[in-house]
Amino acid sequence: VPDTNWQLFIDESGDFDDPDDVVCVAGLFVPLPADDDLEPYLRTRLDEAFPLTTYPQHAAELDVPISRALLALRSPRLEGEPAAVADVRARIAPAIGALLGADDPEVLTTVGAHRVGVPLTHDRVRWLDIWLRGAAPEAHRELRAVCDEQEEALRAHVLGDLADLVRRYTTEVLPPSDGNPLPARPVALVAAEASPEGAGPPAARYLALFELLLERVYAHLREPGGARHHVLVRTSARDLRFGDATNDHRLDAPDVVRASRRAAGFPFLPAEHLPDRRVWLSALATESFGPAMHPGLVLADYVANRARRALKSTPIRSMPLAALQQSIERRLGHVDTRLPLRARPTLGPLPTVAAGGLARRHVRTCFVGRVAPEPLHHVPRWASESAQAWEIAARALAAEGAWSR
Amino acid sequence: MVEVTPMDDDEIDRAPEPDPAIARADLARRLLGLAPRDELVSFAAFTRAAGAGRPARTGWARLAAEDALLAAACDEAGIAIAASDDDGALVELDAPRGALRWDGRVREDASHHLAIDAREAPAVVQVVTATLELALVVGRDGAFGARVTRRLDLRPRASSRPETPTPPDVDALLADRDAPAWAREAATALASSASPLDRVAAVGLCARLPRLDPGDDDDEHAAPAAEIPAIAVGRAWPSGLDAPAVARVEALALARVDALDDALAHFAEAARAGALAGEARDRAALHLWHERDDLESAALVLRVLDRHELVSRSLAALDARVTTGDASRDLAAAAASDARLATLAPPAWAALRAQST
Numbered sequence: 131v132p133d134t135n136w137q138l139f140i141d142e143s144g145d146f147d148d149p150d151d152v153v154c155v156a157g158l159f160v161p162l163p164a165d166d167d168l169e170p171y172l173r174t175r176l177d178e179a180f181p182l183t184t185y186p187q188h189a190a191e192l193d194v195p196i197s198r199a200l201l202a203l204r205s206p207r208l209e210g211e212p213a214a215v216a217d218v219r220a221r222i223a224p225a226i227g228a229l230l231g232a233d234d235p236e237v238l239t240t241v242g243a244h245r246v247g248v249p250l251t252h253d254r255v256r257w258l259d260i261w262l263r264g265a266a267p268e269a270h271r272e273l274r275a276v277c278d279e280q281e282e283a284l285r286a287h288v289l290g291d292l293a294d295l296v297r298r299y300t301t302e303v304l305p306p307s308d309g310n311p312l313p314a315r316p317v318a319l320v321a322a323e324a325s326p327e328g329a330g331p332p333a334a335r336y337l338a339l340f341e342l343l344l345e346r347v348y349a350h351l352r353e354p355g356g357a358r359h360h361v362l363v364r365t366s367a368r369d370l371r372f373g374d375a376t377n378d379h380r381l382d383a384p385d386v387v388r389a390s391r392r393a394a395g396f397p398f399l400p401a402e403h404l405p406d407r408r409v410w411l412s413a414l415a416t417e418s419f420g421p422a423m424h425p426g427l428v429l430a431d432y433v434a435n436r437a438r439r440a441l442k443s444t445p446i447r448s449m450p451l452a453a454l455q456q457s458i459e460r461r462l463g464h465v466d467t468r469l470p471l472r473a474r475p476t477l478g479p480l481p482t483v484a485a486g487g488l489a490r491r492h493v494r495t496c497f498v499g500r501v502a503p504e505p506l507h508h509v510p511r512w513a514s515e516s517a518q519a520w521e522i523a524a525r526a527l528a529a530e531g532a533w534s535r
Numbered sequence: 536m537v538e539v540t541p542m543d544d545d546e547i548d549r550a551p552e553p554d555p556a557i558a559r560a561d562l563a564r565r566l567l568g569l570a571p572r573d574e575l576v577s578f579a580a581f582t583r584a585a586g587a588g589r590p591a592r593t594g595w596a597r598l599a600a601e602d603a604l605l606a607a608a609c610d611e612a613g614i615a616i617a618a619s620d621d622d623g624a625l626v627e628l629d630a631p632r633g634a635l636r637w638d639g640r641v642r643e644d645a646s647h648h649l650a651i652d653a654r655e656a657p658a659v660v661q662v663v664t665a666t667l668e669l670a671l672v673v674g675r676d677g678a679f680g681a682r683v684t685r686r687l688d689l690r691p692r693a694s695s696r697p698e699t700p701t702p703p704d705v706d707a708l709l710a711d712r713d714a715p716a717w718a719r720e721a722a723t724a725l726a727s728s729a730s731p732l733d734r735v736a737a738v739g740l741c742a743r744l745p746r747l748d749p750g751d752d753d754d755e756h757a758a759p760a761a762e763i764p765a766i767a768v769g770r771a772w773p774s775g776l777d778a779p780a781v782a783r784v785e786a787l788a789l790a791r792v793d794a795l796d797d798a799l800a801h802f803a804e805a806a807r808a809g810a811l812a813g814e815a816r817d818r819a820a821l822h823l824w825h826e827r828d829d830l831e832s833a834a835l836v837l838r839v840l841d842r843h844e845l846v847s848r849s850l851a852a853l854d855a856r857v858t859t860g861d862a863s864r865d866l867a868a869a870a871a872s873d874a875r876l877a878t879l880a881p882p883a884w885a886a887l888r889a890q891s892t
Contacts, residue, residue, distance in 0.1 A: 162687065171689045193794045221729075234815070256801040257810055263798075264818030267825075271724065271733075274826075277794075278730035278787050285786060291692075299687045439793045443849040457845055460782070461789050 133358045134304075134312065135163040138319075138347065138411075139426035140340070141366040143189075143434035146332035152442050154322035155339040156434035158426060158465075159347070159482075160296050161312040164362050168295075172425035175291055179283035181215040182222070185421060186428045189435035190252065192280070195273035196259035199225040200244055221272050228266035229258070237261055285463040288429065292316055293464040310475050317482055318458060318465045319343050320437045324485035324513035333370035333378075337389060340365075342490050344393035344411065346482065349497075349520075351409045353472040360410045363390070366427050367416035386413035436461040437483075451515035455483055474530075477523050484520075485513030492517045496524035636661040665690050700734050700776055700784075702726045708741035711748070717875050718744055725829065731780065732787040732833055739832030743879050781842050788833050792849040795826055796856065803862035820862075820869030824876055824884065827853075831881040854883035863887055 137160050144153030162168065173185065180187050182202040191197045202222045211219075229241045240258060244250050250258075263270050293315045300312040321343040323335070330338075344363075351359040365386055371378050390411045417423040440457035455467040468479035484490065488509055495503035503521070506514040640658035662669040668684045705722045714722075718740070725737035776784070802823060805811040811819060830850060837843035857863060867887040870876045876884045 165687060165689065167689045168687075171691070174691070193790075193797060195794075253801070253804075256797070257805050260798060260802050260805055260811060260819050261815065263822035263826075264815050264820075267818075267822050268724070270822065271728065274791075275728045275730040275733060278732055278790075281787060281790050282731075282783055285783075294692070295687060295689070303685045303687055439789075442796075443789075443793065443845075443852055453845075453848075457789075460786055460845060463782070463786060 133360055134161060136161050136351075136359060136361040137164060137168075137426065138361050138363045139365075139424070139430035140343065140363065141427060141430040141434045142336060142339070142368065143431075143438035146335050147371070152323070152438055153335065153339070154320055154434060154438050154441060155336065155343050156321070156430065156437045157319035157343055157347075158430045158433050159317040159319050159469075160292065162296060162299055168426075169424055171295075172288065172292065172429070175288045176284075176425050176428060179288050180280050181212075181218045186419060186423050186425070186431075188419065188428075189432045191255070192277070193435075194255055194259045195270060195277050196225065196262055197255060198222055198273050198276055198280075199229060199262075200241075200250070200255065200258070202226060203229075203241070203245055204247075218276060221276055224269035225262060225266065225273050228262060228269050232261075232265065234261065234265075284432065289316065289462060289464040292429070310470075310472065313466060313469060316465045317469050318433050318437065318462060318467050319346065320434075320458065320467070320483045321346070322437070322441055322483070322485060324487055324489055324510050331371060331373035333372045336368070336370065336381075337385070338486050340386075341389045341393050342484055342486050344390050345490075345494075346484055347411070348393055348409050349471065350469050350480070350482075351472050353408060357472075358408050358410065359472070360412065363411050363413045364424050364427055365413070365416045366423070366430065367418045380418075381416050383413045383415045386416065433462060433465070447510040449510070449512050451481060451483065451512040451519075454512045455481060458483065471523060471527075474523070474527060477526055480523055481516045481519055483512070484516055485509070489513040489517040493520040493524065496521045497528070499524070499528040634662050634664045636663060699729065699731045700780060702734055703738050703741075705737060705741065708738060709744070711746055712741060712744040713747050714741075714744055715874065715878075718878075721825070721875065725832075730787065731784055732791065733829070735776075735784050735836045736829045736832040739835040740829070740879075742835060743832060745878075776840065781837070781840050784833065785837060785842050785846060788830060788837065788846045789849060791826070791830060792846065792853055795823065795830070796853050798826075799823060799853070799857060799860070799862065799866075802865075803860055806862055806865045816865060817869040820866050821873060824866065824870050824873065824881075827857075827883060828875065828879055828881045831879070851882075854886065857883045858886045858890065863890075 138157050140155065140157045142153065142155045145151040146153050176187060177185060180192070182198065182205045183192070184201055184205070198218075199222050202219060203226055207216075207219065229237065232238050232241070237258065240250065240254060259270075262273075296316055297314045300307075300314055304312070321339040323339065347361060351361070353359075363386060365381065368381050369378070370381050370385065390413060394409075394411075417427055437458050440454060440461055443457060458467050459465060466479075467482050469482050470479045471477055484493075488504060489506065492503040492506055495501060506517055509517070638659045640656065641660055657672050660671045664686070666686055666688045668686050670684075703726050705719070705726045709719060709722065712718075722737045722740050725733045725740060728734060728737075802811070802819060806816055827850075830846070834843050834846050834850060837846055857866065867890075870884055870887070880888075
C-alpha cells in the first residue's frame with residue numbers, strides 16, 4: 131500500500147495573553163505531496179487575489195478596508211501595470227486622496243510616517259479606518275467593495291484552486307481508492323478553548339490547543355495494518371510566554387516535535403511518547419510572518435481568523451456543533467470541517483472542530499476505555515457534541531479492538 | 536530494475552531523426568509500440584555510454600522496467616515520452632529540454648548529447664514535467680532502473696470569475712415606494728457598487744421602504760406587516776440569483792458583519808480615548824450605523840432566499856454588543872436625528888432608542 135502524503139499548515143488566532151479572549155489554533159490540512167512548485171503556485175494565486183498589497187497578506191489587516199489604501203500608497207505604479215490592477219488603483223484613489231488631503235493634522239502625520247516606511251500599529255490603522263468613514267464615506271464604501279471583491283477572490287481563486295488541486299490529486303494522480311477515499315477538499319482543523327479558560331500562561335494555552343490539533347491528526351489518519359501517512363507540518367512562529375523569562379522563547383521545530391511526540395500516543399493513552407510507525411509527522415522549522423513564509427501559512431492564518439470569527443459570532447455556549455461547522459465552512463468556502471477516520475470510514479465523518487479542556491479529556495478517556503469519562507457538565511453545546519461524536523467512534527473502535535497495538 | 540541489451544548501430548541509424556514536437560511524440564509512441572509490455576527491450580544510447588565510456592546520444596531510447604514501459608525521443612528542443620504508468624495506462628508527454636535534469640555524472644556536450652559516466656557510481660537522469668516524473672538510474676554494471684510517477688499538474692487553469700449579480704433597477708424598485716431623497720440616493724449608491732453584497736442590499740433597502748399605497752396589492756394586504764418587505768423582495772429581483780451566487784453573498788455578509796464588529800469595538804476605544812471626538816466622531820458613528828443598516832437590507836434578501844440564518848444570528852450578536860457596549864451613548868447620539876434610521880429602524884437602533892426613552 132503506498133504511503134499517503136499530507137501537508138498541514140498551522141496558525142492561531144486570538145490574544146492568548148487575554149484570559150477572556152476567544153482563541154483557537156487552526157490548521158489547513160490537505161492530502162498533497164510536498165512539491166516545490168506548490169509554493170509559487172499558491173503565492174501567485176494570492177498575489178492575483180490581492181493586487182496592490184504586500185505579501186504575505188495578513189487576515190486581520192485585510193479585514194480593515196483602509197489597509198488597501200495604505201498598502202497601495204507604498205505600491206508605486208509600474209510600467210505596463212495590468213488593467214485589473216490599474217482598475218483597483220483607480221477605485222482606491224479617492225481614499226488615498228482623502229488621506230493625503232485630510233484637514234486633521236494627526237491623520238496627515240500618521241500617513242506621512244507610513245509613506246516613509248514607519249510601521250503603523252494595528253490600532254493606528256483601525257483608527258484611520260474609523261476616521262475615513264466619517265471624512266469620506268463614499269471613498270470608504272468603494273474600499274469596502276474592493277475588500278468584497280478580494281474576499282471573493284481569496285475564496286474562489288485561492289482556496290477554490292487549492293480544493294481543485296486536492297480533488298485532481300486524489301482522483302486523477304493517486305491510484306483508485308479501495309473504498310476509503312482521501313478527502314476531495316482541504317480540511318480545516320480547529321482546536322479551540324470551549325470557553326475562555328484563562329488558566330495558565332499564554333504559552334500553555336497555545337501548546338494545549340496545538341497538541342489537541344495534532345492529537346486529532348493522529349486519530350484521523352491511523353490505519354492499523356493499512357497505509358502509512360506522512361504529514362509535513364509547517365507552523366507559524368510565535369512567542370511562547372510561560373510567565374518565566376528563562377523559559378520564554380520563540381516557537382520552533384523542537385516545540386512542534388515535542389508536541390507531536392506527546393500527541394503520538396493518542397489514542398493509546400497513557401502510553402505516550404511511543405513511536406508510531408503508521409503516522410509520521412515531520413516538523414519543518416517554524417516560519418515568522420514575512421516575505422519568505424510559505425503561502426500555505428497565509429491561508430492557515432485566514433482559516434484561523436475565520437474560525438475564530440465563527441466562534442465569536444454567536445452566543446457560543448448554546449450554539450450547536452453543526453451550526454458552528456456551517457459557520458466556519460460558509461465563511462471559508464471550499465473546505466470541510468469533517469473527516470472520516472482512516473481506520474473506520476464506515477463510522478462516518480467526525481468533526482475536525484475540537485474543544486480543549488474537559489471535552490478533550492473526555493475523548494481521551496473514552497479511547498483508553500478503562501474508566502468512565504468525566505461527564506460533560508458546563509461544556510458549551512458545540513464542544514459537548516463534538517466530544518460525543520468522538521466518544522461514539524472511540525467506543526466502537528475499542529469494542530472491535532481495532533486500535534490495539 | 537531491468538537488464539539492457541544495446542541496440543546495434545544500424546538500428547540506431549534507422550531511427551528517424553525527430554525534429555518537431557509532433558515527430559518526437561510519434562517516434563516515442565512508435566518505439567513504445569515496438570515492444571510488448573514486460574518484454575526486455577533495449578536502451579541503446581545510455582548503455583553504450585556506460586559500457587564504453589563514449590558520449591551517449593539522446594536521440595531516442597526505450598526500455599521496460601518492472602512496472603513501466605517507456606520510450607523517449609529527444610532533440611535540442613525537447614523530449615517526448617510515451618510510457619505506461621503503474622496501472623498500465625499509456626501516458627504521453629512532450630516536454631521542453633528544461634524538463635531534463637541530471638546529476639554530476641551526466642553532462643551535455645556541444646551537440647546536446649548526454650554523456651553518462653556510470654563507471655564509478657550510478658548516474659541519474661530525470662525528466663520532470665508538469666504531470667509526470669521519470670527517473671532513470673544507470674548503474675555501474677550497465678543496469679537501469681526506471682520509475683514513472685504521475686505528478687500533480689500545478690499549471691494554472693483558467694477559472695471563470697463568479698458573475699456579479701446584475702445591478703438592480705432602482706427606479707423600478709422604488710416605483711411603488713415612498714422614497715425620500717436619502718433613500719433614492721442610498722439605494723442608487725448600493726446598486727451601482729461593484730460588490731454583489733451591496734447590490735443585494737439595494738434591493739432589500741427598497742423593499743423595506745413603506746409603500747405609497749399599502750392597499751393596492753392583495754398579497755401584501757393580506758400578509759402580516761412583517762412579511763410585506765419580504766414579499767416585495769421576492770417580487771422584485773432575487774430570483775435571478777443562483778445557488779453559488781447566494782452562497783457568495785452570504786459569505787460576504789458574514790465577513791462584513793465580522794469587520795463591522797471590529798470597527799465598532801475600535802470606534803468605542805477611539806471615542807473613549809478621545810482620539811475621535813465632536814463632529815468627526817458623529818460622522819463616523821453615522822457611517823457605522825448605515826453600514827449596519829445595509830446589512831439589515833442584505834439579510835432581508837437572504838431571508839427571502841432562505842439563507843439568512845447565520846447572518847441574522849451574527850447580526851443579533853453584534854447588536855447585543857452595540858446596545859450594551861461602551862460606545863452605545865455616542866452611537867445613539869449620532870443616530871438621533873438621522874432620517875434613514877428613523878424610517879428603517881434597524882434592531883440595534885430601535886433597542887438603543889428604547890433604552891434612551
